[in-house]
Amino acid sequence: MSVTAAQGFRASGVTAGLKPSGKPDVALVVNDGPDHHAAAVFTSNRVCAAPVTWSKQVVSDGRVDAVVLNSGGANAITGGQGFLDTHRTAELVAEVTGLSAGDVVVCSTGLIGELLPMPKLSAGIQVAAQKLTADGGAAAAEAIITTDTHAKTSVVQGDGWVVGGMAKGAGMLAPALATMLVVITTDAVVDDEVLDGVLRSATHVTFDRIDSDGCQSTNDTVLLMASGASGVRPTTDALATAVTQCCADLARQLIGDAEGAAHDIAIEVRTAASEADALEVARAIARNNLFKCAIFGRDPNWGRVLAAVGTTKAAFVPEQLAVSMNGVQVCRDGGVGDDRSLVDLSGREVHLAVDLNAGAETVTVWTNDLTHDYVHENSAYST
Template sequence: MSHGIPAALSRFFAFPEAGVSREPESWPRGFLAAGVAAGIKASGGKDVMVLANRGPRFEAAGVYTSNRFAAAPVQWSRQALSDGQARLIVANSGGANACTGPEGFADTHATAEHAAAEAGVSAADVAVASTGLIGERLPLERLLAGVDGALGAAREDSVLEAAEAIMTTDSVPKRAEVPLPGGARIVGIAKGAGMLAPALATMLVFITTDAELSGGELDAALVRACAVSFDHADADGCMSTNDTVLLASSGAAGPVDTHAFTEALTALCQDLAYQLIDDAEGARHTAAVTVAGAASLADARETARAICRSNLVKTAIFGEDPNWGRILSAAGTSSAAFAPERVSVSINGVEVCRGGGLGEDRSLVDLSAREVEIVVDLNEGEASATILTSDLTHDYVHENSAYSS
């Protein structure tokens, strides 16, 4: 497979032979974008992105945070995309515009109106996304000037600079593409390194395609893809106020098979989710925690999430300590159907716990590689789920205690 996912992890994700690659330069036909530095980020880096769909079609779908303190741009975009149409995405890093009250919502509204007027579209077709510190107003003048600059600079071969403009604590820009039968493509960019937990992770993800699909088809494909990608990624258990995944279609390449599209989109989203977790703040290990043999998918997910959210499991992975007792004690908080005396645990292929008790010698486990594979078999049924997580390191504590973000 070309997408670079280690075999040990990719088999859990059941990637199709989709040929995901990570260095797209140009957008699918119909899309133009730019990323510029507008002075919002203290670092002086790129912080405003525009992504325009020139059609001929303008179908769009979105998935958003379920946090009840959803940020102003989330509230705006949810409404703007409710008709299944969008022509322009405006995003900024350097400020989340969350918990900013009616004034913050007015800022988002003004941003959409301004961008719409410049681009000659309706504000109702402009999605807005923001990321950065919660609880601070955005510097609106700088943002609007950045939007002007980005609209003027928008072009086809700008995937990398658009990905750079949405980065916060990310150490690398994240992008991926996957080809579709018949010459169409899907290209996506993502950001997110902390406050990264399901439903969704703290992330902004913008995905474009020139495949022609109806709004309903796009929406269904996106919901399905998110459920087994971003929703199965959990860096630190913390849910953001700003999570946004947008999928826009220009239709410029004509119709495609819906099933093939959904498969390809899922592969792309899984790859981006892997990139997000692999770049999680301070992470030294990326772990795939699979709960197998569950009576239901919900049981498998609940148990895997409990393990992924245990700070003791996460620090043990950092310490390269195959401390399976911490895995079981986390699993033991779940309400899933299982009998403790039938549960087994394997770490990197060594079955250290068998029948709820001692298995192979834990000293046989080698945790020195970056990728870690934990499999908990409940021996209760046929369902399984895999959640990706990262370890809890000194660098995580440093990044999140030394800076407001």
């Protein structure tokens, strides 16, 4: 049930008319406590949207009472008026819920460079507040999607407590982070300062390791809220494991529904000298258009993998590189390995393994192939 699986939360999703399609486009999630602890991570893009600038301030004291999310407009690169609109959005939520605007996180997603239609959004917030219920998680998850083909939710059961979340994001998926909005809730009892570390360690190995198209968004937000309503205090390790599992589940769903993709590709870089080396190599491969086109064409063109590896500063000796695709070792000792025609790329999921033979670190980054549908969707998005 998404963000309302945990006790202490109400949510709703309504249609305000921001999307031309007439589909739901405003979601509201309220934390009824007793605790109101929160942590969040945001896009590292220096050109960030007004809601990101606002929400960073809201979260900085560790308390969040509600989050309002809209699809149908990113409110990014909209100048002073855009920030005033975000501020006004938080005030509207505060007015109808009786909360303080300074405790209301705002998230927006959609086209960049357009102001939001505030009268419509304002009316939508009124309705969303009226519809808040303890089982509104599904409706909220539905209201935040854009080019996603379906809503993404995840629930992880703890021992007497729960972690649940929702996510949207289908394009501009890249670390750190992807074009995505994620809200995760828990009713676990947890100290304020623990929450931030739990979220950062979870996103580091999940959302930061998906890279659909190398394009970093201006609006990415991952918010974790804790109500304490279960009355149960898990160990930090147990909570971290559950939050990481929830994030991994949502991240995998984002890759599985990325714009136009025909393959989900796990790039496992092994025997690296450091985690940073492994990540650099994995991301270089994930962003190589020629490799991504080859996978779309079911072509085990491993030369493009090594050409991508060669652009990095990672520690390796070219003559010691090895590459496997779906279990077939097509490259051995930096040269030709087993017959590439043995590789079967007909399935949706592809496993690429690259051995640097320079150490003991392993990292997996998920990406997608580059397809006609990706070009189509992204050449026709705003027109």
